[in-house]
Amino acid sequence: MCVCYSHPQHGVDDYTYTIAFVHRGFSKTFTVALEQTVLPGSMSNLQPLFFYLGHYVVVYLAGHFLHLINCRQQDLLCHSLFLSGADARVDALGVNSVLVSISGHKLLDGWMGRIYTINLSHDFLLQLLSPNRPEAQRLAALHCVLVHLGPDQDLEKKIIYWISENMMSFNAFDLIQEFILGSLYRMCCQQSLSLNKVLPYSSVFEKKELPVALTAIPGVKCTPELLAQPIIKGKARSLQGYWNELQWIIERAKYFETVPNPRYRFSQIKSDWTKLQAALNSEKKKSSAFLQQLEENAKKVLSMVDTWHLDKRVVPLFQEVDQPQRALVGVVVDKLREHLNKHLPQLGKKKIEMLVVNYMAKLLELLRHMLETLWLKLNLGHTVLCLKQQGNSEEWTMFHTMCRIVEAAEGLCLPLPPGYSTLLSVLGVRCLPRHTFLLYVDHGFLHLTEPFVSRLMTDLDNSNGNEELKFSVLKRLPECLAQRVCQLWDHPVSSACITRQCVRRLLEKYTKTKASVQLDRDKLCSRRELLPLTYLVTILSDMEEQATNPFEEQENVDARFVEEIALKQTLIKLGFEGK
Template identity: 70%
Template sequence: MAVYVDLYHITLTRQEGYRVVMLNPERLSRERVAEEFSWVQWDSDTQRLFYLTAREKHTLKCVQFSPDRNFETMFELPLEIPKMSSVTSVRFVNFGHDHYQDLKDEGLRLEVFTSPSGTMCVCYSHPVRWHKDATYTIAFVHRGCSKTFTVSLEKGSAPANLPTVHPIFIHLDYYIVVYLADHFLHLINCRQQDLLCYSLFLSGADGHIEALGSGSEVVSMSGSRLLDARAGRMYTMELNPDFLLELLSSDRPEAQRLAALHCMLVYLQPNPVIELKIINWISENVMSFDAFDQIQEFILASLYRVSYQQCVSLDKLLPYSCVLEKKELPVALTAIPGVKCTPELLCQPIIKGKAKSLQGYWEELQHVLERMKYFEAVPSPRFRTNLIKEDWIRYQAAMNSEKKKSPHSYRQIEENTKKVLSMVDTWRLDRRVVPLFQEEDQQQRVLVGLMVDKLREHLNRHLSRLGKKKIDLLVVNYAAKLLELVWHVLELVWQKLKLGPWVLCIKQQGSSEEWAMFHVMFRILEATKGLCLPLPPGYSTLLSVLGVRCLPRHTFLQYVDHGLLQLTEPFVSRLITGLDNSDANEQLKFSILKRLPEHIEQKVSHRWDHPITSACISREYVKTLLEKYSESRGSELLDYGKSSFYPDFLPLNYLAKILSNREEQAQNPFEEQENVDVRFVEETALKQTLIKLGYEVK
């Protein structure tokens, strides 16, 4: 039986003012579009005709029709598909519903789905018999691979006379939905094909669509529409976010929870209600799962969605999951019970269109295929945040060293940070709840600038065609969105726990709500530290304030010693001035001071009105002056008779004379420290002498 597709050119004419008729209907001009094919599909939305030829090897071809009534073969792809069943009729897709063909045709079913973002998926399946496993294949043309899924069905659950059925393929752009009534519902990720855990595999009651019973004759239409031919109804497929939230519960497999989380964060449109529910779920399940860190997934997936919307080319360059950072993947994420996946490489497709016709979808598909070739040749094209770690450790050592830092090495880093923070500061200034971005957190500022620097370098290496200005804007937006995202999470949890400004009062013991807030903030710190991602300036100070309110003193110090809490200058100043000098508080203050880097200790110790800190300040003051003092002039100060100090304490008299003379010659090297002068040193020395002699000093 000869089969072919012809294009008829119909000319219309108007008669008698209102009637429109064909001109010369008996002599219509026509052109042959396709012939000798075993399968054909028409997409009315995009005006494309796909057909499958099988002369020597199965080849998928596509004809694109244009508004000027011309058509052109744009695409060819050799396919390694099983041999078609010997049937007398050709399989037609989207040419109308043929009830007789659906009942009789037991051969291979095939459908092609495309999207404006440059994706193309070829889906086909064999008929499913009740006593065998179900098998279907999806060829991801834009990824250069195909995957065949074999699904185990429950044996003996269906009668022997059950007719053969096919899975239904539904296109949701980001996912291909594969549905077999009463058996399974799979959402296969079209973009992220690295692991099965980014696709959602449902079975049993979870995989049942109530509106589509087992007796329905369902046909997939263009877009995400379904036709129930028996009931005469048309459906539009949508994902229910409330159902996806149910999949996050603790009794679900971790691979299913990861897939549901990614589906809500990346596929669904941003929804404040859904976002709040996800953040509540994170705050109530702050302990990391065995296979993945839900906070890291939330951060990376959210940043990926925002960046991908700004530039599709970032798809292969930005991280979207913390699982890919692991050296050894957990078994819970690599194996799906009841589902076997067999990957294969695809032949390279051929874009045959002329340069002028490569517009819209075909231009985007060509770019996608070119990027695929490039990224296949480049090892590890996706940005890994641990690339920052080595430089970050070096900068940390420089910041904590006693040597004065060179401003030139930090100039670029600081400029990056200023750009990021200037963008963050423009967001919701009048609605701040959590006290962040209110201090100069040098460590986080350096980490922000360093991340921008490394990400910019990575994108310039792999995506230089965008231009430096575009890339600079993308990386600054990425870092700013990261800080804003953490801030937003904290604000929602803060409001949920009904916390207020009293949290910053360091004298009182923390409540259960503050303990919950500390736990959430500490988990966020762990998650970002594991990825070497920056936090908003002021985060470490707020976390330390909550820690000293909620934790036992010895536990708090252990957190500090293990590097889990950072002692910032604002926190230590608040601690020294906010707590009285009781025995327990004195012990805590001394323990904090001895753990501080020297450059921070010198800044904060003078704020504590205590004899020991006064002695330390005096010793440092005298040591600095005497080191710079010229010994050649020292003998001139031995003339005690001219001294205006008390003659009964000659050593102090001599020392005070030296300091007074030195202050007259040079500026005070401790001018940033208030109340440090000769009289202060003299009074401190006298107090220390009286203490050593056994007198009580008030």
């Protein structure tokens, strides 16, 4: 419910108009500096055209500017698209045309007797994303494509290609974060318009200080003003649904005027996530009830993701249990559910639960979709999983893109799809020099997972370089993980490690008795070379005598199964497996 009007002209240097968002309770007055010199006798020709186009109120002043004012995101000017000069020229519409806005995104030219249908050109919006454009204009064009043009697979593919080619060309905002939040905002608001005010749509609000490039548009001055909220006293029967909806929007606007920050911010959970990470890595973990709740949240999300597009997946993401990422999924679900219950209690707990789970599932699926689109563009196959070969330029491009996605996700505390860290580490080994790979691990860019380290131990041979890499990786692992993975490595050091673990377990179970101590002293009397070592050997010998022989014939042995296993092991040893 917008009221648009232009102001009387007091000069020829600028032009002023106001858009009053009646249902939002405020108005914005824009003063635009005109680029071209306007003669005093031609002031009567400065007649603006106001019309509605999707999520925008469009102000068109022929020969001067075209302003698409965002109706949904009015917080910053950078989310509205302002065009001037040659960009604002519409060849089909003459400067002297008498245009009237009619319903259905149409314009009537009373002078020529024509009706025009107004649409936003995808190709023109993509041209506005070129590096020579101001960053505010590029951000507005990106949001126009992502949020307001609706789902378009070809257009989305072009945007992902553009992201992969322009990752380092922005200073004021992170284009991957904008792509993620903008796409999720569009998907969720299509399900429920109530989420418009409580979900994030841009990452620029996560910054402590907004960049100057995004806070103003050169040549445009904006003056906001609060309006008195309308009061609806009666209802028309024929428009009962409309008036009910308008009344609800007004009441909601009044509520959000009293709330300082109604939109959810992912950065708010950074402190909680840091504490939880420390708890997961320490021996004293948090209460099992809290961790169980996070696990239940993650199960709901991941079960939904695993059922989507199973037959169309091309990226070899490993189906693994990435505990830190599962915990992060659970934390975000918990916080987002709490936020919606606080600001939108009228939706009900069941619907909010469904919306939150669906939001997180779409987030993980969106990240996977980005990877699959680039994977197909670079024509990568499953050979990238082989650690024995060096990566090519296409794999390096994929690795660089995945690193930037990790950086963007960590900046917002967003979880990654299961297996993402493993695939990224595999590409890192193939594309990076060994010392650079270890630096990436030390600085937290790469996270060593058990599936990746297991592949490293089994796929690489024991050459000098590979042996050094394996030792370097093992010493960077937690002790519990290193003990499990070390058993997969056929190496004297791993054998010694397994032996020490076995001895430690035996000694932990060993109970000292007087008889055994006396027996040990009798056995030690004849050997006094190194009493501690001799005593240890005596204990182990005694336990070995009392232990059962694992190779003795046991009952209920499946001879056929043993024969098949023996044949399988023989084929593997001879190198015939898989041929």
